[in-house]
Amino acid sequence: MTNEVIFEKVQEILMDQFDLEASEVEMTTNMAEDIDADSLDLFEVLNRVEDDFDIKLEATENVATVEDLVAKIAEQVNK
Structure with a gap:
């Protein structure tokens, strides 16, 4: 899964939330x-x-920006 696809999904989640x-x-x-x-x-x-x-993310993940979140997701999804 590409970072672009992940970003689009994260963007949807944040827009909704x-x-x-x-x-x-x-x-x-x-x-x-x-x-x-x-x-x-x-x-x-x-x-x-x-x-x-x-996927499973730790609640303590250091996620300050959308880019941080996309990177954490990509890391898990692309294992």
């Missing part, structure tokens, strides 16, 4: 600073990512 437009979710988007996601929001996003991609 935070009521955002596609233009507001880019690879450089910072979860806390740009979309005001707190730890509970991030936990919910990680749970949805796990379900949608059928």
Whole structure:
């Protein structure tokens, strides 16, 4: 699975979770600073990512940006 495909799915999840437009979710988007996601929001996003991609991520994963999340997903999906 390519990073582009993963990004598109993550973008959909974040748009749904935070009521955002596609233009507001880019690879450089910072979860806390740009979309005001707190730890509970991030936990919910990680749970949805796990379900949608059928992977397991640690709750302690260092995910600050969308790019970080895409990289973590790619690492798991492409094992």
